[in-house]
Amino acid sequence: xxxxxxxxxxxxxxxxxxxxxxxxxxxxxxxxxxxxxxxxxxxxxxxxxxxxxxxxxxxxxxxxxxxxxxxxxxxxxxxxxxxxxxxxxxxxxxxxxxxxxxxxxxxxxxxxxxxxxxxxxxxxxxxxxxxxxxxxxxxxxxxxxxxxxxxxxxxxxxxxxxxxxxxxxxxxxxxxxxxxxxxxxxxxxxxxxxxxxxxxxxxxxxxxxxxxxxxxxxxxxxxxxxxxxxxxxxxxxxxxxxxxxxxxxxxxxxxxxxxxxxxxxxxxxxxxxxxxxxxxxxxxxxxxxxxxxxxxxxxxxxxxxxxxxxxxxxxxxxxxxxxxxxxxxxxxxxxxxxxxxxxxxxxxxxxxxxxxxxxxxxxxxxxxxxxxxxxxxxxxxxxxxxxxxxxxxxxxxxxxxxxxxxxxxxxxxxxxxxxxxxxxxxxxxxxxxxxxxxxxxxxxxxxxxxxxxxxxxxxxxxxxxxxxxxxxxxxxxxxxxxxxxxxxxxxxxxxxxxxxxxxxxxxxxxxxxxx
Numbered sequence: 285x286x287x288x289x290x291x292x293x294x295x296x297x298x299x300x301x302x303x304x305x306x307x308x309x310x311x312x313x314x315x316x317x318x319x320x321x322x323x324x325x326x327x328x329x330x331x332x333x334x335x336x337x338x339x340x341x342x343x344x345x346x347x348x349x350x351x352x353x354x355x356x357x358x359x360x361x362x363x364x365x366x367x368x369x370x371x372x373x374x375x376x377x378x379x380x381x382x383x384x385x386x387x388x389x390x391x392x393x394x395x396x397x398x399x400x401x402x403x404x405x406x407x408x409x410x411x412x413x414x415x416x417x418x419x420x421x422x423x424x425x426x427x428x429x430x431x432x433x434x435x436x437x438x439x440x441x442x443x444x445x446x447x448x449x450x451x452x453x454x455x456x457x458x459x460x461x462x463x464x465x466x467x468x469x470x471x472x473x474x475x476x477x478x479x480x481x482x483x484x485x486x487x488x489x490x491x492x493x494x495x496x497x498x499x500x501x502x503x504x505x506x507x508x509x510x511x512x513x514x515x516x517x518x519x520x521x522x523x524x525x526x527x528x529x530x531x532x533x534x535x536x537x538x539x540x541x542x543x544x545x546x547x548x549x550x551x552x553x554x555x556x557x558x559x560x561x562x563x564x565x566x567x568x569x570x571x572x573x574x575x576x577x578x579x580x581x582x583x584x585x586x587x588x589x590x591x592x593x594x595x596x597x598x599x600x601x602x603x604x605x606x607x608x609x610x611x612x613x614x615x616x617x618x619x620x621x622x623x624x625x626x627x628x629x630x631x632x633x634x635x636x637x638x639x640x641x642x643x644x645x646x647x648x649x650x651x652x653x654x655x656x657x658x659x660x661x662x663x664x665x666x667x668x669x670x671x672x673x674x675x676x677x678x679x680x681x682x683x684x685x686x687x688x689x690x691x692x693x694x695x696x697x698x699x700x701x702x703x704x705x706x707x708x709x710x711x712x713x714x715x716x717x718x719x720x721x722x723x724x725x726x727x728x729x730x731x732x733x734x735x736x737x738x739x740x741x742x743x744x745x746x747x748x749x750x751x752x753x754x755x756x757x758x759x760x761x762x763x764x765x766x767x768x769x770x771x772x773x774x775x776x777x778x779x780x781x782x783x784x785x786x787x788x789x790x791x792x793x794x795x796x797x798x799x
Contacts, residue, residue, distance in 0.1 A: 374404075375404035376404075378403075378404055379403045379404055382399040382402060382403060383399075385399065386398065386399050453482070453484070454482055456482075456484075456485060457481070457482025457483050457484060458480070458481075458482055460482075460483040460484070460485065460487075460488035461481045461482065461483050463488070464483075464488075464491070467491075467492070467495045468495055468498075468499045471494075471495040471498055471499070518549070518573055519576060522573055522576070522637070522638060525635050525636060525638050526538060526571070526638070529633075529635070529640070530556075532559070533556045533557050533559075534555075534556050534557075534558065534559075534565060534632075534633065534640075535553045535554065535555060535556050535569065535571075535640075536553070536554040536555065536556045537553065537554050538551055538552070538553040538571065539551075539552045539553060539554070539648055540552060542570070542648075542650050543650065547574060547575060547610075547707070548572050548573060548574045548575060549572075549573045549575065550570055550571065550572050550573075551570070551571040551573065552568065552569075552570060552571075552643060552648050552650075553568075553569045553570075553571050553640075554567065554568060554569070555567050555568065555569045555632075563632075565632055566630065566632070566642040566643065568642070568643035568645070568646075568648070569632060569640050569641065569642060569643055570629060570640075570641045570642065570643045570644070570650075571638060571639075571640050571641075572611075572614075572638070572639045572640075572641065573637065573638050574607050574610055574611050574637040574638075574639070574707075575607075576607055576637060587613075587687065587708045587710060607637050608636055608637050610637075610707050611634060611636070611637045611638070611639050611707070612634065613707055613709075614639060614705075614706055614707035614709075615631050615634045615639060617682075617684060617706040617707070617709045618630075618631050618641070618706060619631055620682040620683075620684060621678065621682055621684070621703065621706065623682075624677050624678075624681040624682050625677070626674050626677055626678065626682070626703060627674075627700055627701065627702040627703065628702060628703050628704065628706070629641035629642050629643075629644055629702075629704060630642040644695050644697050644702050644704070645697065650695075651695040651696060651697035651702065652695065652696055653691065653692055653693075653694065653695060653696075654667070654691040654692075654694040654695065654696055654701065654731075655691035655692060655731075657696045659696070659735075661736060661737075663699075664732065664735045664736065664737050665737055665739065667696070667700075667701050667732075668732045668737045668739070668740055670700060670701050671694070671701055671728060672746070672749070672750075674701070674703060675689070675724070675725075675728070675746075675750045676749070676750050678703075678709075679712065679721070679750050679751060680752075683711055683712065684706075684709045684710070684711060684712075685709060685710055685711070685712055685714070685717050685718075685720050685721045685724070686703070686706060686709050686720075686724050687708045687709050687710055687717075687720035687721075687723075687724065688705060688708050688709075688720075688724075689703075689724035689727060689728060690724075690727040690728070690731070691727070691731045693705045712751075713774060715771055715774075715775050716771065717771070718751070718767045718770060718771050719764075719767060719768070719771070721747060721750065721751060722743065722747050722763075722764065722767055725743045725744075725746040725747045725750065726743040728746065729741060729742055729743045729746050730743075743760075744757070744760070744763050747763075753770075755767070
């Protein structure tokens with residue numbers, strides 16, 4: 285026998301059938317000679333053992349290998365097997381990505397989140413570390429506040445120096461911290477509930493009262509948004525009015541908001557075609573939407589309730605009608621100014637609290653206000669005399685006082701001044717009409733005097749020039765006293781002899797559509 289190789293014994297001849305299947309029987313084939321290093325190899329030993337098992341138990345091995353998917357000795361000719369392997373690999377990569385995202389989001393935070401419910405492979409199939417703990421699967425959460433211990437009916441626990449009553453500061457503080465969980469969900473209490481925080485009764489009661497007030501305030505705001513216009517948006521009813529205008533072809537499209545104020549929001553729109561031939565809609569329109577919130581109109585009713593044109597229709601019991609009357613009042617005032625030839629927006633239509641006018645500007649760019657534009661000395665002088673002429677026309681021909689005239693309500697376009705925002709304008713017979721006129725004269729005089737117009741009159745001279753009155757007072761106090769005396773005389777005369785009704789039919793007012 286060769287000491288290097290291993291020879292097989294000769295065939296013992298035919299025997300029983302079980303001897304050919306016995307793993308300890310003599311092999312039927314002669315093995316090839318191999319080196320001693322190959323004999324000592326573990327890989328060769330595994331292969332030999334696998335061959336012997338296949339030969340001895342072929343059916344058992346086939347059944348055992350069926351349901352398992354491993355990386356070795358797999359028949360890759362089956363498409364189903366390949367699909368399962370690829371899906372398993374994809375699920376493992378997806379779970380690894382979830383773990384990285386989970387680690388990135390949590391960081392060193394005491395409160396952590398888990399994507400366990402979104403993983404594809406079960407924890408025992410995944411390659412995650414056994415040290416990872418999901419607090420959702422544990423019975424004790426270290427960040428959950430412990431239940432405060434109840435005080436027995438006797439009102440205290442402990443004995444002697446260790447006695448603790450129900451009024452103990454620490455016990456009450458922990459109870460107050462735990463009761464913060466009962467606050468409304470929108471009231472953010474932070475993540476300090478799980479810590480050993482102690483809130484005093486005074487702090488807890490203040491937080492509780494604040495939470496209740498915030499809850500009521502949010503409910504009021506939600507209700508108000510449903511029925512009122514916001515700062516740069518419109519309520520559903522106003523939006524429906526605008527949609528009807530577009531659907532009727534009166535407006536082609538509404539581009540966006542160009543100005544916001546305390547009382548209204550102004551939008552830009554492109555004009556469409558009118559239903560009647562005699563009505564011409566300008567190519568660009570300005571839509572003034574009066575806000576339906578009543579906060580800004582509480583102090584503005586004096587402009588309507590004392591106006592003889594609207595006095596009989598004014599009712600404080602229905603404040604929403606005041607807003608529609610406010611829009612109607614601006615429409616009538618603009619119509620008077622337009623008939624007198626004063627540069628102002630042209631009224632197109634009025635629907636409830638939505639007033640459509642011509643747009644002062646070009647290509648969606650509104651004309652700048654007089655306070656924002658830089659004019660030369662010649663243009664400033666020209667603007668001053670134009671405004672002086674418009675104030676006289678407004679007072680004598682239109683029988684109106686602007687009542688809010690300043691550089692904020694005057695636009696500079698095409699080399700001239702345009703007047704806007706005349707919803708608060710009143711007649712000179714108004715109980716405060718002369719006071720409003722004096723205030724307008726003061727604003728105009730101060731603006732142009734600061735602008736370097738040497739010919740600008742002071743407020744008293746400008747008042748006499750516009751009104752035609754000849755009030756000779758040496759100081760402003762006596763001047764205003766004489767104005768108040770004239771207003772008192774005028775009010776007494778109106779109460780004794782009555783006031784002629786204004787003929788709105790001569791103004792050529794546009795139609796009012798009220799649904």
